[in-house]
Amino acid sequence: MRARVLVRPKAGILDPQGQAVERALPALGFSGVRNVHVGRLIELDVEDPAHLPEMCEKLLSNPLIEDYEIVEAS
Amino acid sequence: MKFGIVRFPGSCDDVDALLAAERVGEAAMLWHAERDLQDVDAVIVPGGFSYGDYLRAGAIARFAPVMEEVAEFARAGGLVLGICNGFQVLCEAGLLPGALLPNVSLRFICRQVGLEVVRSDTAFTCAATAGSRLSIPVKHTTGRFYAPEAELDRLQAAGQVLLRYAPAQNPNGSARDIAGVANEAGNVFGLMPHPEHAVDPLTGSADGLTIFESMRAQVADRISV
Numbered sequence: 001m002r003a004r005v006l007v008r009p010k011a012g013i014l015d016p017q018g019q020a021v022e023r024a025l026p027a028l029g030f031s032g033v034r035n036v037h038v039g040r041l042i043e044l045d046v047e048d049p050a051h052l053p054e055m056c057e058k059l060l061s062n063p064l065i066e067d068y069e070i071v072e073a074s
Numbered sequence: 075m076k077f078g079i080v081r082f083p084g085s086c087d088d089v090d091a092l093l094a095a096e097r098v099g100e101a102a103m104l105w106h107a108e109r110d111l112q113d114v115d116a117v118i119v120p121g122g123f124s125y126g127d128y129l130r131a132g133a134i135a136r137f138a139p140v141m142e143e144v145a146e147f148a149r150a151g152g153l154v155l156g157i158c159n160g161f162q163v164l165c166e167a168g169l170l171p172g173a174l175l176p177n178v179s180l181r182f183i184c185r186q187v188g189l190e191v192v193r194s195d196t197a198f199t200c201a202a203t204a205g206s207r208l209s210i211p212v213k214h215t216t217g218r219f220y221a222p223e224a225e226l227d228r229l230q231a232a233g234q235v236l237l238r239y240a241p242a243q244n245p246n247g248s249a250r251d252i253a254g255v256a257n258e259a260g261n262v263f264g265l266m267p268h269p270e271h272a273v274d275p276l277t278g279s280a281d282g283l284t285i286f287e288s289m290r291a292q293v294a295d296r297i298s299v
Contacts, residue, residue, distance in 0.1 A: 059129070059133060062130060062173055
């Protein structure tokens, strides 16, 4: 099965990468952009999707600083 | 007193750590794929970019065979020092509290910083005086110490914060100016600054030796007991 894992900085933790992007957009003429956060997208083929949460907890994300979301594709 | 320095693919401060440790005792290199800790009295996880740090700093190195032995060694009370990437690895391995995030500036920072010794009654700072200042360099991109507020309160109350950046010298946005923290038992310690790069006045400061001398004194104490 094809799966996508979205990893985001936890809400409330300072995200300077998101801030840098948020500051850059108005410079290009895009106004009205707020709350930009930069995370990571991991795509993988897995035989048993039941293992995905454990993979996320142990390696793909650091649960102290990041949230993860598993999106299963067909 | 024998130090063991872990070498991962991508470690780059391993040799400096070895040379620094040799100023106060014997030292041996420990290869990441091997489980033999060679009867060392203390382990140093050095700086660098273990396994390329491709996913997150320290995330992959924690699964190295040698790290299982280091974790066991730490559980048995052995002294473990993590420097920079080594600090990141120990946090990822759950041997130290908190995590290291990208610097607020998003820049690689390489400079000498002042550090305040918060406590001098620990295995890693007993050769220093509480309240004294050490001059030691930092060089990293991912060095912003983070833990949730409640955890920071707990760390402070439990005396696990051993080193802080001196006022106005916090280079990376670390929570509460924390530069180095210990585990609850006090036998595992991690810091972002590089004591192994400050062991000779020729390169600006020999203050880093204090950390290695503290560890030697601690081990000597244990052996004499």
